[in-house]
Amino acid sequence: xxxxxxxxxxxxxxxxxxxxxxxxxxxxxxxxPGEKIFNYLLENGYIAEERIANTLDIRSNxxxxxxxxxxxxxxxxxxxxxxxxTGDLLxxxxxxxxxxxxxxxxxxxxxxxxxxxxxxxxEQGALYICKSCSRRFLVDEAYAYSFQCPYDNDVLVEANNxxxxxxxxxxxxxxxxxxxxxxRM
Numbered sequence: 001x002x003x004x005x006x007x008x009x010x011x012x013x014x015x016x017x018x019x020x021x022x023x024x025x026x027x028x029x030x031x032x033p034g035e036k037i038f039n040y041l042l043e044n045g046y047i048a049e050e051r052i053a054n055t056l057d058i059r060s061n062x063x064x065x066x067x068x069x070x071x072x073x074x075x076x077x078x079x080x081x082x083x084x085x086t087g088d089l090l091x092x093x094x095x096x097x098x099x100x101x102x103x104x105x106x107x108x109x110x111x112x113x114x115x116x117x118x119x120x121x122x123e124q125g126a127l128y129i130c131k132s133c134s135r136r137f138l139v140d141e142a143y144a145y146s147f148q149c150p151y152d153n154d155v156l157v158e159a160n161n162x163x164x165x166x167x168x169x170x171x172x173x174x175x176x177x178x179x180x181x182x183x184r185m
Contacts, residue, residue: 018185021178022100025107026075033058033066038075041095046079049091067093074099105182112175119168128156 019042027035036056041047053063070076074096081090121127121138128142129135130149137145137156147156 018100018104018182021104021182022075025104026070029073029107030066030069033062034070037063037066037070038095041076041093046092046094049093052093064091073103075103101182101185105179108175108179108182112172112179115168115172115175119165119172122159122161122165122168127159129159130154130156 023035023038026038033056036058037052040052040056049064049067050060052058052067053060056063058066067076067078071078071093076093077096079092079094081092082088083090126139128137128139128147130137130152132152132154133149135149135151136159142156145156148154149156
């Protein structure tokens with residue numbers, strides 16, 4: 001969970017907090033290569049794709065795929081330059097700083113939606129659990145499997161866990177605070 005102070009801070013501090021949140025989300029979504037590319041683009045302007053790969057010691061095709069994924073999230077912007085001498089196209093990329101806030105808010109809101117769905121199912125007692133493997137099933141799934149775990153044939157029992165419900169509520173409250181803070185940036 002992302003935890004930041006509730007203090008407003010200066011615009012520079014807010015941007016720094018936004019970058020930190022974006023970095024954590026990118027690492028969670030795309031792993032270390034995504035974070036490396038994000039950090040590199042953060043420090044540089046338009047950078048040639050091959051230079052990114054060579055500087056970060058990432059295979060060219062892996063860098064290209066990662067850049068495309070980041071582009072799909074609108075975090076980076078591609079550009080093409082034509083080499084006047086050779087006529088070759090040079091693919092360059094730049095961090096889209098203006099889109100960082102939207103990216104962070106979008107991801108935080110999606111996480112909140114997933115937590116809300118989990119909370120709804122937990123509160124309705126519509127979940128069943130296998131005590132052997134701890135896999136959880138919706139009531140429809142449990143019914144389809146005749147209340148037997150399809151992985152180890154153990155009996156599925158209703159999962160009514162007030163502690164899980166409270167943890168989900170607390171996570172949603174914390175996420176709401178972070179979303180509100182980012183919206184004010």
